[in-house]
Amino acid sequence: MTRPEASTQGGDALLRGRSLTRRWGGLVAVNEVSLDLQRGELHAVIGTNGAGKSTLINILSGEIPPSAGTVELLGQDVTAWSQPRRSQAGLGRSYQRTTIYPSFTVLENCRLAAQARTPKPWHWWQDAGRCEASLGAARAAAASAGLTDRLDRPAGLLSHGQKRQLEIAMCLATAPQVLLLDEPLAGMGAEETERMLALLQTLKADHAILLVEHDMDAVFRVADRITVMVNGAVIASGSPDEVRNSADVQAAYLGGH
Amino acid sequence: MQNDIRSKAVFVGLAFMALAVYPLMAGNFGVDLVTKIMVYAIFALSLELLVGGTGLVCFGHAAFFGIGAYATVLLSPESDPGSVLVLLAAAVLGAGLYALAVGALSLRTKGVYFIMVTLAFAQMAYYVVHDTPLGGGTDGIYLNVKPVLGPIDLDGPLTLYFFTLGTLVGVFGLLALVSRSRFGRALAGIRVNEQRMRATGFSTYPYKLAAFTLSGALAGLAGFLFAVKDGFVNPEMMSWHLSGSVLIMIILGGIGHLRGALIGAFAFALLQEFFKSEAIFGAFAKHWHLGLGLTIIASVALLPRGLVGVPQQLRDRLIGRPSRRAETTEGQDDKA
Amino acid sequence: MDLAIFLIQCLNSLQYGLLLFLVASGLTLIFGIMGVINLAHGSFYMIGAYMAFALAPVVGATFGGGFFATMFVGVVLAVLLGYVLEWAFYSYLYEREHLQQVLMTYGLILVFEELRSLIVGDDVHGVKAPELLAGTIALGDTMTYPVYRLFISGVCLLLALGMYIVFTRTRLGMMIRAGSTNREMVQSLGVDIQFLYRVVFAAGVAIAVLAGMVAAPVSSVYPNMGGQVLIICFVVVVIGGIGSIRGALLAALLIGFVDTFGKVLLPQAAGVLVYVLMALILLWKPDGLFKAG
Numbered sequence: 103m104t105r106p107e108a109s110t111q112g113g114d115a116l117l118r119g120r121s122l123t124r125r126w127g128g129l130v131a132v133n134e135v136s137l138d139l140q141r142g143e144l145h146a147v148i149g150t151n152g153a154g155k156s157t158l159i160n161i162l163s164g165e166i167p168p169s170a171g172t173v174e175l176l177g178q179d180v181t182a183w184s185q186p187r188r189s190q191a192g193l194g195r196s197y198q199r200t201t202i203y204p205s206f207t208v209l210e211n212c213r214l215a216a217q218a219r220t221p222k223p224w225h226w227w228q229d230a231g232r233c234e235a236s237l238g239a240a241r242a243a244a245a246s247a248g249l250t251d252r253l254d255r256p257a258g259l260l261s262h263g264q265k266r267q268l269e270i271a272m273c274l275a276t277a278p279q280v281l282l283l284d285e286p287l288a289g290m291g292a293e294e295t296e297r298m299l300a301l302l303q304t305l306k307a308d309h310a311i312l313l314v315e316h317d318m319d320a321v322f323r324v325a326d327r328i329t330v331m332v333n334g335a336v337i338a339s340g341s342p343d344e345v346r347n348s349a350d351v352q353a354a355y356l357g358g359h
Numbered sequence: 360m361q362n363d364i365r366s367k368a369v370f371v372g373l374a375f376m377a378l379a380v381y382p383l384m385a386g387n388f389g390v391d392l393v394t395k396i397m398v399y400a401i402f403a404l405s406l407e408l409l410v411g412g413t414g415l416v417c418f419g420h421a422a423f424f425g426i427g428a429y430a431t432v433l434l435s436p437e438s439d440p441g442s443v444l445v446l447l448a449a450a451v452l453g454a455g456l457y458a459l460a461v462g463a464l465s466l467r468t469k470g471v472y473f474i475m476v477t478l479a480f481a482q483m484a485y486y487v488v489h490d491t492p493l494g495g496g497t498d499g500i501y502l503n504v505k506p507v508l509g510p511i512d513l514d515g516p517l518t519l520y521f522f523t524l525g526t527l528v529g530v531f532g533l534l535a536l537v538s539r540s541r542f543g544r545a546l547a548g549i550r551v552n553e554q555r556m557r558a559t560g561f562s563t564y565p566y567k568l569a570a571f572t573l574s575g576a577l578a579g580l581a582g583f584l585f586a587v588k589d590g591f592v593n594p595e596m597m598s599w600h601l602s603g604s605v606l607i608m609i610i611l612g613g614i615g616h617l618r619g620a621l622i623g624a625f626a627f628a629l630l631q632e633f634f635k636s637e638a639i640f641g642a643f644a645k646h647w648h649l650g651l652g653l654t655i656i657a658s659v660a661l662l663p664r665g666l667v668g669v670p671q672q673l674r675d676r677l678i679g680r681p682s683r684r685a686e687t688t689e690g691q692d693d694k695a
Numbered sequence: 696m697d698l699a700i701f702l703i704q705c706l707n708s709l710q711y712g713l714l715l716f717l718v719a720s721g722l723t724l725i726f727g728i729m730g731v732i733n734l735a736h737g738s739f740y741m742i743g744a745y746m747a748f749a750l751a752p753v754v755g756a757t758f759g760g761g762f763f764a765t766m767f768v769g770v771v772l773a774v775l776l777g778y779v780l781e782w783a784f785y786s787y788l789y790e791r792e793h794l795q796q797v798l799m800t801y802g803l804i805l806v807f808e809e810l811r812s813l814i815v816g817d818d819v820h821g822v823k824a825p826e827l828l829a830g831t832i833a834l835g836d837t838m839t840y841p842v843y844r845l846f847i848s849g850v851c852l853l854l855a856l857g858m859y860i861v862f863t864r865t866r867l868g869m870m871i872r873a874g875s876t877n878r879e880m881v882q883s884l885g886v887d888i889q890f891l892y893r894v895v896f897a898a899g900v901a902i903a904v905l906a907g908m909v910a911a912p913v914s915s916v917y918p919n920m921g922g923q924v925l926i927i928c929f930v931v932v933v934i935g936g937i938g939s940i941r942g943a944l945l946a947a948l949l950i951g952f953v954d955t956f957g958k959v960l961l962p963q964a965a966g967v968l969v970y971v972l973m974a975l976i977l978l979w980k981p982d983g984l985f986k987a988g
Contacts, residue, residue, distance in 0.1 A: 186562045189559055197558075202552065230540055230543070233541065276560055474732070649813075
């Protein structure tokens with residue numbers, strides 16, 4: 103049986119993972135997963151708990167090296183690249199557990215993220231708070247995430263949903279081309295979910311997005327392609343309809359959600 | 360927010376002015392004591408950059424302090440005054456180089472292991488001066504003639520006092536600028552959430568290494584001043600007890616604030632004088648470590664934000680509402 | 696260096712290494728299970744050594760016992776001390792950040808040092824090995840080796856083995872290991888985690904005190920011994936690698952050999968050699984010899 107390919111043969115994938123495998127001792131967390139992300143497309147990865155989705159994202163972002171396989175970003179082989187280097191090359195990532203700077207204001211959170219593009223560490227006499235480049239990018243990112251009225255609030259005091267928005271904003275502050283989003287909807291109420299989905303729809307146009315999510319309704323609404331993982335391997339991949347009607351998927355999932 | 364910065368700037372300004380006029384009222388003992396405290400304050404400021412600024416708890420800072428002191432004495436001519444510029448540069452460079460080497464090896468470790476490694480490397484430096492003839496052994500080495508900077512002779516206590524005060528103001532100003540700079544903000548980001556820094560594209564290791572090296576170099580500067588003041592160096596200047604003491608200074612004063620290092624150095628020195636005082640404790644005064652140890656435990660337990668945080672703690676108690684202020688780049692200006 | 700001397704130094708290295716391993720185990724036990732970095736661990740070692748000196752006449756007068764009776768009394772006192780200390784002091788450190796733990800236990804070091812100074816004074820003392828173990832055995836034709844040093848190695852090995860068995864083969868050990876990874880879960884299963892931690896801490900203290908008592912006849916008893924052993928224990932942990940018992944054993948033995956032979960071959964550099972070893976290993980393996988095993 104040939105393994106379902108989550109990647110197309112087209113040459114303009116912004117991010118491509120080929121036969122990615124990750125072993126922890128005897129356990130195979132990710133088993134020969136290939137997948138690609140195209141510009142203008144939201145590619146969702148779903149699966150049961152322990153399916154290997156988090157490990158896969160960590161391999162793509164550069165936080166864990168694969169045991170086998172390669173990762174290509176914008177045509178370059180980045181398998182050996184560190185996470186900061188991949189980020190500089192245009193890869194952005196949000197985390198399942200909110201990874202922000204709670205003691206800084208919302209604006210400073212975004213500004214510091216944007217500063218990665220204009221680090222200028224040698225200009226020690228200059229006030230970072232007046233850095234127009236990073237401030238501009240920060241305000242834009244915060245605006246697209248809907249946080250413009252909250253710029254001066256300490257990030258730690260935001261509501262959970264607002265923190266998840268900030269998580270995305272920080273991702274956007276570095277103007278990446280590829281977005282790896284790990285469960286951005288986690289713990290969100292209905293209204294916040296709507297807002298986030300609307301944001302994802304607008305982001306789709308200029309980015310390639312990988313979305314790992316548990317919320318099936320949301321996934322089927324917003325994804326252009328869906329890949330299903332079980333026990334570290336891809337069992338199905340294709341358009342939402344194809345996946346919905348796939349016998350393998352229905353067998354693996356407990357009767358659909 | 361503006362009032363905040365202003366009140367902190369006023370506090371620091373007043374403190375420096377008080378230090379400037381202090382010699383008018385104090386005798387020789389007082390001038391000597393406060394000179395020592397100011398040197399400790401520079402030492403504490405250097406560590407604050409590392410612990411409060413970057414979140415790296417270093418338990419081996421005395422090594423850099425000691426290297427600065429030893430470099431000063433070892434490179435001073437036998438019977439002529441050395442040049443302040445040369446000796447100061449040597450102290451700063453020597454300490455900075457060792458900091459670069461130690462940092463390069465230690466910064467790959469994290470958390471408790473980093474604390475252990477830095478302590479161990481400081482012990483290494485201690486043994487070099489303690490066991491080998493290089494450092495004059497346990498007897499130490501004397502600085503026969505104090506260095507000069509053109510017409511300024513650091514031999515006079517008042518000259519040295521104002522030279523030290525000037526250096527203190529300079530170091531404070533430098534670190535205030537650094538903490539609001541992009542470099543300083545990056546260090547703060549590394550302290551709060553290194554993972555996110557890396558995810559946004561910062562290579563965090565070079566930043567940490569730079570902070571470690573700068574911190575060590577500034578400690579070496581404090582070492583230079585201490586050697587000039589006392590005219591004598593011995594291995595105890597690199598002892599891990601001194602590393603512990605300087606950590607206590609910054610936590611006593613308040614981590615995360617430059618003025619905390621100032622306040623902490625003063626508070627610690629005064630506490631030491633207090634517990635050592637035979638006038639108060641009589642014969643028991645020789646066991647002054649006991650009082651100091653208990654005070655350290657009490658202050659860490661009861662004043663987690665240090666003396667700097669006392670007005671806030673009192674306010675919280677009286678009003679009953681915890682008010683939290685965020686760190687902005689503006690707020691960082693008042694990190695002083 | 697002829698063979699006999701070489702052999703003697705090897706045995707000395709082994710003895711020192713095993714002793715270090717024992718003390719370091721106590722340190723990593725407390726850190727691994729309860730997440731507390733305890734700088735005062737060296738002080739417990741020092742307390743053990745001073746107990747060997749100061750308790751001996753008391754035990755002799757009261758029970759008429761000798762060395763072994765003193766050791767027994769010492770261990771009992773150590774367990775009590777550990778129990779009380781955990782309840783009164785260390786239990787407040789669990790949730791605190793490392794810097795606070797470091798400074799609070801550093802303050803405790805100062806307190807212990809002065810209490811010792813007040814109770815026993817600051818003099819250096821020797822402790823005599825018990826009659827039973829005071830002899831020597833022959834090594835080849837010309838050299839002899841003190842039985843007591845072999846005894847030290849034996850005790851350390853036995854204790855290490857005992858700890859291994861308790862950890863891997865008993866219910867208590869299983870509960871301890873579970874409690875270190877998931878405190879709430881173990882609590883909800885009905886295990887009294889507070890009591891467990893107290894037991895573990897008391898055990899850690901007892902190990903350090905016992906090590907100090909056993910080593911006293913060989914290392915003598917002096918004020919700074921606590922700080923010295925603490926820092927070397929840190930080097931053991933750093934070289935050995937994060938959370939690795941295997942690594943700690945190997946590191947302790949390495950340090951034992953480097954230090955012992957260093958003192959014989961390069962006496963002036965002896966103090967520095969251990970740290971040079973650490974630097975070299977960190978250059979080669981930034982995470983230490985082994986990662987968590």
